[in-house]
Each structure stands twice: as structure tokens, then as C-alpha cells.
Amino acid sequence: MSDRQPVNLTEDEIAAVRSWVLLEDPHVLVLNKPSGLSSQGGRIKAHTLDDLLWAFMRSNGKRPELVHRLDRDTSGVILAAKTKPAAGFLGKALQAKRFRKTYLALLSAAPEPAAGTVETPLLRQEVGRESYMRAVTADTPGAQAALSRYRTLAKSEDGALVELDPATGRMHQLRVHMASIGRPMAGDARYGGALTFAGKAAPRLMLHAAKLVFPHPEGGYRTVEAPVPEDFEALKVAAGLG
Template sequence: MKVQTPVKLSPEEVAFVRGLVMYEDAEILALNKPAGLSSQGGRGQVHTLDELLWAFAKPGKARPRLIHRLDRDTSGVILTAKTKPAAGFLGKALMARRFAKTYLAIVTPGAPEPKGGRIEQALRRDETGREAYMRPCPPDHPDAELAVSRYRTLKHTDGAALLELDPETGRMHQLRVHLAHIGRPIAGDARYGGALVVGGQPVPRLMLHATALKFPHPGGGEKRLEAPPPADFAGLVAALGLV
């Protein structure tokens, strides 16, 4: 079995990651990840969230294990397991689609038509140099992966809309590609055609926030965690009149 090598963290890094904790008990640890922090494997970044989790490791013990990921520029709820049995339980629950994830996104231009619905569009991975993209493709494509997302318009103007999103599957960049596919790319998503200025307002980053996560708890029952949108997201929502 591969032995984990602890990552040495500065006092500032320890304080930073501890400040992200939104829920903790004996088996799980949930954090409110800020945009700009890679979950794992980030390039050109001193430490990823996975490495920062060493701040919670007991002497001689492993760090908490990430159960799922968020894109680097997506903010919001991310779940870890503090014990090996909890990690196994949650990993199986995730594979069985027993997790319910809810996101908020700002899209342009205006609300999609219809204003709520289900997007079932297969995706395939496309690697260009060191970059990986997901592309819509026919369901019978040899590399096709089933991808299903639900959306609901919460508020809208002529130029932008605030959507609530529920992915039924968990493909890479799924929500971003699905929304671009229906002509409503997420604001700030330069990779998939998102606007960088909306209503005269500069878009600071990808406007996608993981606002809630519901899942079976390893100790029994269900747990729902919610993370309010951060200041940059909430500020753009207000500036665009989407409150």
C-alpha cells in the first residue's frame, strides 16, 4: 500500500484551510471551497485543497480524503471523509448516485427557453495539448459518456439569468458544457464561451457555486449542507438585478 507523505504547511496555510470548515463530526469534514483553489493536481499552485487537508491529520495518521471534486474556479461545498470506512461508504454512495448536488450559476444572455428543464446530452473528453475539454457528441460515439442535468431559472433579465442546477451525473465540466450547448454559457467561463463582461459589469471568475450537498451519512440518516454564495458571486447577482 502506498504510504502518504505529509505535506509541510505554514501556519498561515493551516489557519486558512481551517477557516473553510463548515461542518465536522467524527466521520466527515465539509469545507466551503473558494474559487481559485484546485481540489487536486493543480498546476502552478503551491498547495491544492487535497494537500491542505494535512492540516487536519493526527500525528502519524492519514489526512481526510476528498470524496468528490470541484473545478478550480467553482466555489462551494466539498466533502471529505475522516476515516477509511467513511471514505468507502461515501465513495460507494457517490457511485450509486445517492448524492444530490445543487449549484447556482449566472448565465447569459437572459433565461433559457424553456425556463426549466432537463438536459440529456452525451459528452466526450477532448485533450488538446495539456488542456482537457468536454465536447457534446452523439450518444453512439465510441467515447460518449451519458450526462444529464436539470435546471431552473430563479431570476432573469434581458441580459442574464440566475439558474439553480442539479446534475444527475458527474462528468467533468458537465454543467458548463450543457449550458453552453443550450446557448446559455456560464458567465466568466472563457473555456466554453462565457461572457467576461455582463451588463457593463466585469465578471471576476467562473460564476458557478456549489450551494448545497445532500448525501447519506456514514453514521446513518441523511445530511444536507448549504454554503451561501461568496461575495464576488452575490455582488454580481445584485449588480445585475437578479435578486
């Protein structure tokens, strides 16, 4: 799959990435990515998930390739292809919007209405070495169409648990869309989210890729779900959200 040189991984790194496997067959590899790990190259000089895929290198020197990305602080389901034909098939399926991604997020208050759609266009901006997305009007030069669906699953005086479905795949889309309706995600300091939730620290973005439904190279669809991380679950319980 890859002509790049293998990355030297420690035994602990190999054990860790192998422990994240949710589904593996001859064609695909699905992992539960932890928060704080970049999907691919960034400014931080540390191994990315892309690097860690060398733990699955085959005898021919090839290894899986990521089909899509998650933000560094987003946890959850991420898909890799194990063969070149699978990569081609899944890449085309992704472009054709045949993937269904479901996320969970913690918000300081429930959206109003409790369920709905956000269709605000987004504009990518570079500020120093950082990339941001900004909600803009449709006539803004460079604006990209974006559509997100949301549904409140539980709410209390301390916050809300929402389910999110991005119909488009813009960078930071869900984060910016929820912030645009006055409901930034807990821990998302970049887009106005508080670093506390239900009286407890929320030191990182509380966004989790909970489920992925995707067409399989052998036919039909596969559904893979990832349990929420312990810190997400603890804040959810602290807010009385089940």
C-alpha cells in the same frame, strides 16, 4: 487515511482552510472551497485543497481524504472522509448516485424554457495539456451519457440566476450542457462565456456548489449549504437578481 508524506503548510494556509469548515464530526469534513483553488493535483505549482487537508492531520499521521472534486474555478461545498470506513461508505454512496448536488450559476440570459433537462452526451478531448468536454451525438465513439436539470430562479435584462442539478458527474458537465443550449456561464471563457456580466467584470467562472445532501456513515442524510462568494453575490445584485 493517507500514507503520503505531510505537506508543510504556513500558519495562514492552516487558518484559511480551517475557516472554510461547514461541518465536521468524527467521520466527515465538509468545506466551502474558494474559487481558484484546485481540488487535487494539476499543472499549477501551488498547494491544492488536497494538500491543505494536512491541516487536519490526526496524531496517528492520518488526514481526511476528498470524496469528490470541484473544478478549480468552481466554489462551494466539497466533502472529505476522516476515516477509512467513512471513505469506503461515501465512495460507494457516490457511485450509487445517493448524493444530491445543487449548484447556482449566472448566465447572460435565462434559458428557454425556464426549466428543463439537458441529456446531451459528452466526449472528453485533450488539447495540448488541457482537457475539454464536447457535446456530441449519442453515436459518437467514446461518448458518455450525461443528464443535467436546470431551473431559472431569477431573471432580468442583464442576466439570469439558475439552479443546476447534475444527475451524472461528468467533467465540466454543467458548463458544457448550459453552453450547448446557448447559455454559457458568465466568466467561463473555455466554453464561450462572456468575461463581463451586468456591465461588470466576470473574470472567473460564476458557478457555485451551493448545497450537498449525502448519506452519513452513522445513518440518515446530512444537508450542508455554502453561502455564495462575495464576487458572485455582487454580480447577482448588479443584475437585479435578488
